[in-house]
Amino acid sequence: MIPxxxxxxxAQPAEFIEKVNSTLDxxxxxxxxxxxxxxxxxxxxxxxxxxxxxxDVVYLGPExxxxxxxxxxxxxxxxxxAFDQNMQPVIAFVQAGEAWLWWFDSSVxxxxxxxxxxxxxxxxxxxxxxxxxxxxxxxxxxxxxxxSLYYRQQRDRYQVETLLxxxxxxxxxxxxxMTTGNRLQFAFGGA
Numbered sequence: 001m002i003p004x005x006x007x008x009x010x011a012q013p014a015e016f017i018e019k020v021n022s023t024l025d026x027x028x029x030x031x032x033x034x035x036x037x038x039x040x041x042x043x044x045x046x047x048x049x050x051x052x053x054x055x056d057v058v059y060l061g062p063e064x065x066x067x068x069x070x071x072x073x074x075x076x077x078x079x080x081x082a083f084d085q086n087m088q089p090v091i092a093f094v095q096a097g098e099a100w101l102w103w104f105d106s107s108v109x110x111x112x113x114x115x116x117x118x119x120x121x122x123x124x125x126x127x128x129x130x131x132x133x134x135x136x137x138x139x140x141x142x143x144x145x146x147x148s149l150y151y152r153q154q155r156d157r158y159q160v161e162t163l164l165x166x167x168x169x170x171x172x173x174x175x176x177x178m179t180t181g182n183r184l185q186f187a188f189g190g191a
Contacts, residue, residue, distance in 0.1 A: 012181055019048060020175040020187065026078040027053040029175075030063065032129060034087040044083065044129040051081040051091055060089055071102060080175075082124035082139045084154060090139050092122035101141060101158060114158060120144040121173035127184045142176045142186060149173070149186065 019030045033049045034040040037060075048063040056074045060081070061067030070091060078094040088104035088111075099119035105112045116122070121144050128137040139154040142164075149168040152158040164186075171189040179185045 012183060013179070013185065015180050016175075016177045016185065016187075017180050018177055020177050021080075027076070029079055029081045029124075031081045031083060031125065033062075033083040036087070037089065038087050040083075040085060040087040043131055044085070044087070044126065049081065049083070051079050051089075053079050053093075058091065058093070060091070073100075078121065080122060080124045082126050084126065084139050085137065090124055090141075090154070092124050092141060094122065099143065103139075103154070103158070105157070107157075116143075118145050123173050123176050125176045125178070125184070128178060128182075140176060140184065142173060144168070144170075144173050 018032045021029045029051050031049050032045050033047060034044050035042045035046045049061065050063045051058060051060050051070070053076045056072050058070045058073065058076065058079065059067040060070040070089065073093070073095050075096045076093050080092040082090045084090060084104065090101065090103045092099065092101050099116040099122045101114045101116065102111060103114070104110070123142050125140055126137055127140050140151050141158055142149065142151045148163060149165040150161050150163055152161055169188040174187040174189050176184060176186050
């Protein structure tokens with residue numbers, strides 16, 4: 001959850017506490033997660049997971065372990081990964097210039113694809129993976145639109161857009177993740 005819906009002022013930059021993607025390879029992303037998909041019984045700091053795109057296939061699996069085909073979509077140029085508190089995967093991607101989200105919608109229930117217009121550099125993370133924060137943590141979908149930084153969150157089913165900054169540093173939104181200062185940090189640069 002982003003407190004008061006805004007950024008820290010002044011900014012309090014720190015090192016990321018987990019591996020984040022390099023903007024040099026927009027077809028791979030990393031996220032800490034549980035022991036297995038749909039299994040958060042040991043918490044969400046158990047294994048490093050990876051999503052990657054190879055041709056039309058989006059693969060998901062623990063880093064160094066067996067991957068599975070998450071879904072097939074042609075023309076993907078960017079990908080981002082998160083897990084919700086139940087270790088359900090959430091994957092944001094750009095396909096043919098349009099942003100999409102693949103996520104577990106409990107109202108279905110099941111995995112769904114949701115398209116977002118005019119969204120650039122969609123990036124994901126579960127904002128706080130610490131065990132004591134289960135009730136207040138959220139999957140955050142951050143992105144740029146019309147030169148401004150916005151976010152949406154899982155608890156709103158990604159339907160509510162909140163402005164974070166109308167003047168973000170630019171060069172593209174590279175990643176978002178928790179830092180050693182226990183804050184969610186946005187990194188810019190790259191595509």
